[in-house]
Amino acid sequence: MATKVVMEALSPTMEEGRLIEWKKQEGETVAAGDVLAEVETDKAVMELVARAGGVLRKQLVPAGATVPVATTVAVIAGKDEDIAALLGNGSAAPGAGAAKPAQGAAGAETAAAAETAGAAETVATAETAAAAGKAHPAPVVAAAPAAPATPADGGRVKASPLARRIAAERGVDLAGIAGSGPGGRVVQRDVERAPVAAAPAAGAAPRPARALPDEGYADEPLTQIRKTIAKRLVQSIGPVPTFYLTAEVDMERAWDAREALKALGPEGKVSFNDIILKAVATALRQHPACNAWWQDDHIRYWRDVHVGVAVAVEDGLITPVVRHADRKTLREISAEVRDMAGRARERRLRPEEYTGATFSISNLGMYDISHFTAIINPPEAGILAVGGIIEKPVAADGQVTIRRRMQVTMSCDHRVIDGATGAEFLRTLKTLLENPLALVW
Amino acid sequence: MAVLTYRDALNQALREEMQRDDRVFLMGEEVAEYNGAYKVSRGLLDEFGARRVVDTPIAELGFAGIGVGAAMVGLRPVIEMMTWNFALLAIDQIVNSAAKMRYMSGGQVGVPIVFRGPGGAALQLAAQHSQAFESWYAHIPGLKVVAPATPADAKGLLKSAIRDDDPVVFIEGEMLYNLKGEVPDGGEHLVPIGRAEVKRAGGEVTLVCHSKTVAVALKAAEELAAQGVDAEVLDLRSIRPLDEAALLASVAKTHRCVVVEEGWAFAGVGAQVVDTIQREIFDELDAPVLRVTQADVPMPYNKHLEKAAKADVPKTVAAARKVLYLE
Numbered sequence: 125m126a127t128k129v130v131m132e133a134l135s136p137t138m139e140e141g142r143l144i145e146w147k148k149q150e151g152e153t154v155a156a157g158d159v160l161a162e163v164e165t166d167k168a169v170m171e172l173v174a175r176a177g178g179v180l181r182k183q184l185v186p187a188g189a190t191v192p193v194a195t196t197v198a199v200i201a202g203k204d205e206d207i208a209a210l211l212g213n214g215s216a217a218p219g220a221g222a223a224k225p226a227q228g229a230a231g232a233e234t235a236a237a238a239e240t241a242g243a244a245e246t247v248a249t250a251e252t253a254a255a256a257g258k259a260h261p262a263p264v265v266a267a268a269p270a271a272p273a274t275p276a277d278g279g280r281v282k283a284s285p286l287a288r289r290i291a292a293e294r295g296v297d298l299a300g301i302a303g304s305g306p307g308g309r310v311v312q313r314d315v316e317r318a319p320v321a322a323a324p325a326a327g328a329a330p331r332p333a334r335a336l337p338d339e340g341y342a343d344e345p346l347t348q349i350r351k352t353i354a355k356r357l358v359q360s361i362g363p364v365p366t367f368y369l370t371a372e373v374d375m376e377r378a379w380d381a382r383e384a385l386k387a388l389g390p391e392g393k394v395s396f397n398d399i400i401l402k403a404v405a406t407a408l409r410q411h412p413a414c415n416a417w418w419q420d421d422h423i424r425y426w427r428d429v430h431v432g433v434a435v436a437v438e439d440g441l442i443t444p445v446v447r448h449a450d451r452k453t454l455r456e457i458s459a460e461v462r463d464m465a466g467r468a469r470e471r472r473l474r475p476e477e478y479t480g481a482t483f484s485i486s487n488l489g490m491y492d493i494s495h496f497t498a499i500i501n502p503p504e505a506g507i508l509a510v511g512g513i514i515e516k517p518v519a520a521d522g523q524v525t526i527r528r529r530m531q532v533t534m535s536c537d538h539r540v541i542d543g544a545t546g547a548e549f550l551r552t553l554k555t556l557l558e559n560p561l562a563l564v565w
Numbered sequence: 566m567a568v569l570t571y572r573d574a575l576n577q578a579l580r581e582e583m584q585r586d587d588r589v590f591l592m593g594e595e596v597a598e599y600n601g602a603y604k605v606s607r608g609l610l611d612e613f614g615a616r617r618v619v620d621t622p623i624a625e626l627g628f629a630g631i632g633v634g635a636a637m638v639g640l641r642p643v644i645e646m647m648t649w650n651f652a653l654l655a656i657d658q659i660v661n662s663a664a665k666m667r668y669m670s671g672g673q674v675g676v677p678i679v680f681r682g683p684g685g686a687a688l689q690l691a692a693q694h695s696q697a698f699e700s701w702y703a704h705i706p707g708l709k710v711v712a713p714a715t716p717a718d719a720k721g722l723l724k725s726a727i728r729d730d731d732p733v734v735f736i737e738g739e740m741l742y743n744l745k746g747e748v749p750d751g752g753e754h755l756v757p758i759g760r761a762e763v764k765r766a767g768g769e770v771t772l773v774c775h776s777k778t779v780a781v782a783l784k785a786a787e788e789l790a791a792q793g794v795d796a797e798v799l800d801l802r803s804i805r806p807l808d809e810a811a812l813l814a815s816v817a818k819t820h821r822c823v824v825v826e827e828g829w830a831f832a833g834v835g836a837q838v839v840d841t842i843q844r845e846i847f848d849e850l851d852a853p854v855l856r857v858t859q860a861d862v863p864m865p866y867n868k869h870l871e872k873a874a875k876a877d878v879p880k881t882v883a884a885a886r887k888v889l890y891l892e
Binding site for chain 2: 305
C-alpha cells in the first residue's frame with residue numbers, strides 16, 4: 125500500500141513548515157513511527173514521522189524548502205510498487221498545488237485537513253488491500269480515503285448536530301474535516317480526532333476554547349451578576365478587563381530554605397522561581413476561583429492545576445506548562461522547569477508542553493526588576509508578575525531591620541476574579557512563601 | 566425478594582388492592598369460575614366472591630360500559646379484556662366515555678377504571694389476534710397507558726393503576742405471563758405511572774423499549790457488548806405519560822438512540838419518542854434515531870413470515886451499529 129507523506133500541522137497554529145533535514149533518504153526502508161525529517165514550525169523544531177512502513181520511494185521537497193501544511197512531501201510504498209498515480213496525478217496530492225491560505229484565519233482549515241490526511245490518507249493497491257484491514261484493527265477507522273465534508277461545489281457541510289456542537293465548542297472548522305458517516309457526514313468521532321483550530325491572530329473574534337481531553341474541570345454557567353460584570357467591564361477597558369493586585373512578600377525564610385536545600389548537594393539546587401511556582405500551585409488548589417478560564421458563555425473552573433512559566437527565547441517568549449504542579453514536589457518541579465526551559469530555548473518543546481495552563485507566572489526578578497505587571501494569556505484568568513528579591517529596611521516589631529523582600533503583582537481577569545477573590549489568593553501565597561515549610565505540609 | 570411469575574405478580578396486585586379497598590372489583594370474560602383465560606385471576610372468586618369477581622358474556626362493549634358507569638358512581642373497576650384485540654369492540658367506551666368524562670363534566674366526574682389484558686403478538690395467532698395497540702390509546706388525551714415488562718413492574722404498576730383516579734389502559738403480554746422475576750415483598754410495592762427505568766446502563770447508544778421488547782433490547786445489548794459496544798436499555802414502562810426526562814437524560818448521555826417496539830412504525834410509540842428527542846436535544850444527536858418495529862403488514866400466520874415481521878435482536882443490533890456508524 126502506497127502512502128503519501130504530507131507536511132503535518134505539528135503545532136496548533138502551524139500553517140507552513142520548513143523541512144530542515146531529511147533523516148531518511150530515497151530507497152531506505154522505513155517503519156511506521158520512524159523519523160523521516162525535521163521540520164521547523166512557527167514554534168519549534170519537530171519531527172515528521174512515517175505513518176506507514178515501506179520504502180521511502182520519493183522525496184518531493186528538498187531540504188530547506190518551506191511548504192504549506194498538507195503538501196505531499198514524500199511517498200512511501202513497496203519496493204517495486206507503482207507509485208505513478210501518486211506522483212503524476214494532481215488530485216493525489218491535494219496540498220501540493222494548493223495555494224497558501226490567503227489569510228491567516230484560513231490556517232485552521234488547512235491544519236485540520238492536514239491532520240486527517242496525514243493520519244488516514246492511503247492508497248490501497250489490489251495485492252495489499254487485504255493487509256489494509258489488518259493494519260487498522262479498529263473497524264471504525266476505515267483505510268479508504270474519507271470524503272471531504274465540503275462538497276466540491278462549495279455546498280453546505282453535512283455534520284451531525286452533536287458534531288456541530290462539539291466543533292463550535294472547540295473552535296474546530298467543520299469544513300476542514302473529512303466525514304466518515306454516510307455521504308461524508310461529519311460525526312462525533314471525526315471532530316474529536318480533528319486538531320483544535322488556532323486562535324485568530326489578533327482579531328476581535330473570541331478566542332476558541334482550548335479543549336483538552338482531560339476533564340479535570342467543572343464548567344459553571346454564568347450567573348446574571350457575572351454576565352453584567354463581564355459586559356460592563358469589557359465596555360470599559362477592553363476585551364480582557366484586567367486589574368492588578370500587588371503584595372510584598374518577606375523572602376527571608378524562603379531564602380534560608382533554599383540555602384538549606386542547596387547544602388544538600390547539587391540535587392538540592394532549586395530556584396526561587398521553582399519555590400514560587402510550587403507556592404502558586406498550592407495556593408491555587410486552595411483558591412479554585414483563581415484557577416479558571418473565561419469561556420465567553422461560562423467559566424471553566426479547573427480541578428487540576430497546570431502552571432505556565434514564561435520563558436524568554438531568542439525572538440520572543442514561550443510558556444512551558446508544569447502540569448499538576450500542585451501535586452509535584454519542589455524537586456520534580458525544579459527538574460521539569462529546567463528541562464522545559466532548556467528545550468524551549470532550543471525550540472524543541474512539543475505543543476502539548478506549552479498549552480493548557482490554568483494560570484501563569486512571569487518572573488523578571490533576575491533582571492533586577494522590582495515590580496511590573498504581566499499581561500494575561502487568555503483564556504486564563506490570572507497571571508503573577510514576580511519582581512526581584514531586594515534587601516530593604518522594613519519596620520517590624522517597632523524596629524527597622526533589613527529584610528529580603530519581593531513584590532508580586534497579580535493581573536486578574538475581572539470577569540472571573542473579583543478584587544477580594546484575588547486578594548485572598550495573594551494572602552495565601554504570601555503566607556506560603558513566608559512559611560515555606562507549609563509547602564510540604 | 567420473592568421470585569414470581571408475571572402472572573402471579575398481577576394476581577398479587579389484584580388481591581392486595583381488593584383487600585385494601587372494597588370498591589375494587591374485577592369483571593370480564595372467564596375471570597371468575599375459570600380463574601381467567603390466562604389464570605391471572607386465579608383464586609380471586611374464592612376469596613372475594615361473585616359480587617367482586619364477575620363473569621361476563623362475550624360482549625366487550627357492554628361490560629366496558631358497565632365498568633365506566635360503575636367508576637362514575639364511585640367504584641374502582643378492573644375490566645379484563647381477554648386480549649386487547651377484543652377491546653376493539655369496546656373502544657367507544659374506552660375512548661369516548663372513560664377518557665373524556667372528566668373533561669366533559671367540567672372536572673365533576675372522574676372515571677377511576679383499569680382496562681387490562683394481554684396485547685401484541687404471541688405465536689401464530691394471525692393477523693387479527695397479534696396486534697400492539699399502545700399507540701392507539703396513547704393518542705387519546707385523558708388515558709394513561711402502561712405496558713410493564715417484568716413481574717416487579719407488572720405488580721407495582723397495576724397497583725398504581727388501580728389507585729389512579731383516571732382511566733388506565735394496562736397492556737400485558739401473553740408471552741410474558743410465565744416470565745419469572747424478583748418482586749419486592751410487602752404490600753406497598755408501587756411503581757409510579759410515568760416513570761421509565763434504565764434496565765441496563767450503558768454509554769454509547771440508548772435502546773428505548775417497553776413490554777416484550779425489553780427482553781429483545783437486553784439481548785441485543787448483550788450481543789453489542791460482545792462486539793465492544795456499550796448499550797443502555799431504557800424501559801419506558803409507561804407510554805403515556807411518557808417519561809421525557811429519563812429519555813432525554815439517557816440520549817443526552819449516549820448521543821445515539823434506537824427505539825424498539827412491537828407495533829407498526831407509522832404513528833407508533835417510537836414516533837413520539839423520536840419527536841421528543843429531536844425537539845428537545847437536537848444538538849446531542851450524533852445520528853438519526855432509528856426504529857425497529859413490526860413490518861408494515863398485518864401479522865402473518867406463517868411461522869417464518871411471522872418471525873421475519875417482528876422486531877427482533879438481529880434487527881436491533883443492526884440498527885444500533887448503524888447509528889454508531891459501525892456498518
